Amino acid sequence: MATDLVAGARTGPAPAPLPRPPARRRERRGRGLLVAGAFLVPNLVLLGVFTYRPLIDNVRLSFTDWNISSPTATYIGFDNYVEWFTSSASHAVLWNTVVFTAAAVVGSMALGLALALLLDRRLFGRDAVRSLVFAPFVVAGAAVGVAFQFVFDPTFGLVQDLLGRIGVESPAFYQDPDWALFMVTVTYIWKNLGYTFVIYLAALQGRRADLDEAAEIDAASTWTRFRKVTWPQLRPATFFLLITVLLNSFQVFDIIDTMTRGGPLGNGTTTMVYQVYQETFVNQRAGFGATVATVMFLILLVVTLVQVRVMERGQQR
Amino acid sequence: MTAVQAPAERSSRLSRAGGYAGLLLVVLVVALPLYWILISSLKERPDIYTVPVGWFPDPLTVDNYSAVGSGVAFTDYLRNSIIITASLTVIQVVLGVLSAYALAFLRFPGRSLVLLFVIGSLMVPNQITVISNYALVAQLGWRNTFTGIIVPLAGVAFGTFLMRNHFLSLPREIIEAAEMDAAGPLRMLWRVVLPMSWPTLIAFTLITIVNEWNQYLWPLLMADDASVAPLPVGLAQLQDTQGLTNWGPVLAGTVLTMLPILLIFLALQRHMIKGLTAGAVKG
Numbered sequence: 001m002a003t004d005l006v007a008g009a010r011t012g013p014a015p016a017p018l019p020r021p022p023a024r025r026r027e028r029r030g031r032g033l034l035v036a037g038a039f040l041v042p043n044l045v046l047l048g049v050f051t052y053r054p055l056i057d058n059v060r061l062s063f064t065d066w067n068i069s070s071p072t073a074t075y076i077g078f079d080n081y082v083e084w085f086t087s088s089a090s091h092a093v094l095w096n097t098v099v100f101t102a103a104a105v106v107g108s109m110a111l112g113l114a115l116a117l118l119l120d121r122r123l124f125g126r127d128a129v130r131s132l133v134f135a136p137f138v139v140a141g142a143a144v145g146v147a148f149q150f151v152f153d154p155t156f157g158l159v160q161d162l163l164g165r166i167g168v169e170s171p172a173f174y175q176d177p178d179w180a181l182f183m184v185t186v187t188y189i190w191k192n193l194g195y196t197f198v199i200y201l202a203a204l205q206g207r208r209a210d211l212d213e214a215a216e217i218d219a220a221s222t223w224t225r226f227r228k229v230t231w232p233q234l235r236p237a238t239f240f241l242l243i244t245v246l247l248n249s250f251q252v253f254d255i256i257d258t259m260t261r262g263g264p265l266g267n268g269t270t271t272m273v274y275q276v277y278q279e280t281f282v283n284q285r286a287g288f289g290a291t292v293a294t295v296m297f298l299i300l301l302v303v304t305l306v307q308v309r310v311m312e313r314g315q316q317r
Numbered sequence: 318m319t320a321v322q323a324p325a326e327r328s329s330r331l332s333r334a335g336g337y338a339g340l341l342l343v344v345l346v347v348a349l350p351l352y353w354i355l356i357s358s359l360k361e362r363p364d365i366y367t368v369p370v371g372w373f374p375d376p377l378t379v380d381n382y383s384a385v386g387s388g389v390a391f392t393d394y395l396r397n398s399i400i401i402t403a404s405l406t407v408i409q410v411v412l413g414v415l416s417a418y419a420l421a422f423l424r425f426p427g428r429s430l431v432l433l434f435v436i437g438s439l440m441v442p443n444q445i446t447v448i449s450n451y452a453l454v455a456q457l458g459w460r461n462t463f464t465g466i467i468v469p470l471a472g473v474a475f476g477t478f479l480m481r482n483h484f485l486s487l488p489r490e491i492i493e494a495a496e497m498d499a500a501g502p503l504r505m506l507w508r509v510v511l512p513m514s515w516p517t518l519i520a521f522t523l524i525t526i527v528n529e530w531n532q533y534l535w536p537l538l539m540a541d542d543a544s545v546a547p548l549p550v551g552l553a554q555l556q557d558t559q560g561l562t563n564w565g566p567v568l569a570g571t572v573l574t575m576l577p578i579l580l581i582f583l584a585l586q587r588h589m590i591k592g593l594t595a596g597a598v599k600g
Contacts, residue, residue: 032423032424032425033423033425033426035419035423035502036419036423036425036428037425039415039416039418039419039423039502040415040416040419040420040431042412042415043412043413043415043416043435043472043473043477044416044431044434044435046412046468046469046471046472046473047434047435047438047472047474048434049453050446050450050468050469050470050471050472051438051441051446051472051474052434052438052441053449054445054446054447054448054449054450054453055441055445055446057448057449058445058446058448058449061448061449068448068451068452069455115343118336118339118340118343119340121336123333123336123337123340124337125340126340129340129343129344131583131586132343132344132347132348133343133347134582134586134590135347135351135579135582135583136347136351138527138531138578138579138582138589139531139574139575139578139579140530140531140533140548140549140552140574140575140578141531141533141549142531142533142549142550142552142553142574143548143549143552143571143574143575145553146552146553146556146567146570146571147350147354147568147571148350149556150354150357150564150567150568151350151353151354155368156365156366156367156368156370156564158349158350158353158370161368161369161370164368164369190346190347190350193347195593198590198593198594199593199594202590202594247439247440247442250442251442251443251444253444253533253534254531254533254534254549257533257534257537257553258553258556273442273444273445276444276445276447276448277444277447277534280447280448280451281451281538286448286452289448290448290449293444293445293448294445296442296445297441297442297445300440300442301440304440
């Protein structure tokens, strides 16, 4: 199942080994195990200790009242869960997460595809523009967040200047929670557009030119050609992006921390990841933070499993 | 003949014009903020706080850069970033290649389970493992040390998967011939497998460099001061103390944080994109 997360995985059985004299084979297998152990163990230990262990530990901690700097955690049963599921602040956080993630996934994929279609054409200067579009993706999210805090500054920023030119006053990006959420979402899409773009562009370049030509000879309209010929060929890339962009945008921390610190008005741009950080390290409620982390992981797991299911069904068709 | 061609030609000219209009729009949306950040970092303080915005720094000054260079331990942050990125890149590339080799070429019981274990970890966001890891690292006394920042980030899943898929695509006959010569695994790796794998290995290395250079949350939690904090954390600190009232040095710091990775990217983008798109395109 999980191997399907990244499409194109070669997961078939290994080719049958060549026949060899039995004694030598046994000796080789023993040595193979030894070497495999030596090659794999350091990495597996690191992943086990720093990825899987905390995941399970989160579940344990989610049933406790715990200050992260204290050695003892008090067991409090389901109190944290009851609090999270019933508090209106958490509902706001969940809503922010859904809006941010949905907008980021749909926005960056639609724009990435549009850009890929545009820059797949033979236009003068397209190579330079391709590099330009991809460039923000390699830059640190924290640096983008810091810079864009000034870009969106309602008094001296770039956005207010451009809006002023068409006679519109800048929204209060740092006071109005809706505009603040809009702002961090746009910033995130701006930064990550390059990723969806290169994946779609690679898919476009790998598509079968003969099908396109056949459609052209049939004098199909551009839209029909896209819908009937191009889009079906982009399906694997689309599924791949749906999963990876969703996973990535669900986890955004740096841009939110540097632009708004989860505000304004308390939790205007607080997503679940930011809530985990804030409860654990700012409010000193690590048990509650672990609860949010556990809920978040379960949501992520369910969403991904559903996506993989849909993807498998789509491929069977 | 010409009568038939004319409308098609006109529509293709129209579509070209549309294409260039799109191109121009893209350039504006992506490049304008970058350009504006750059020129603002080169302005004198009163000019930054001037409405309407000036599109060229006049007078042009590098004061903001020298303020950053001298003032707030920026060279320390830069050094820390280099140490953290270099260590993590070396560790991850070595571990990733070794793991991938074992998963692709060695036969041992439970191999597919190990693969599932590696890939499954891709689904666990770093951001939710920080709670327990923070407690563990604090217990070990590793807070505010490079060890504390580096070790918990050192496990490698994506790179292992990328390299394994590449190794499996290598011609079987060559690998088997080398096995028949009873070449040891390290020798095999170094003499036979890696020489056929440079492009993928370079892609893996570049993606690792970019990821680790841009790490933010974990180093933010680990570092208390400029002795170990990397650039993104230092930059956020600078923004905390100077933002709003003195954007010049903050923006200069932003440019300095972005620049090294942008230069690496511009020089080697083809390789990096190859790694990102591997596996995404074919279903």
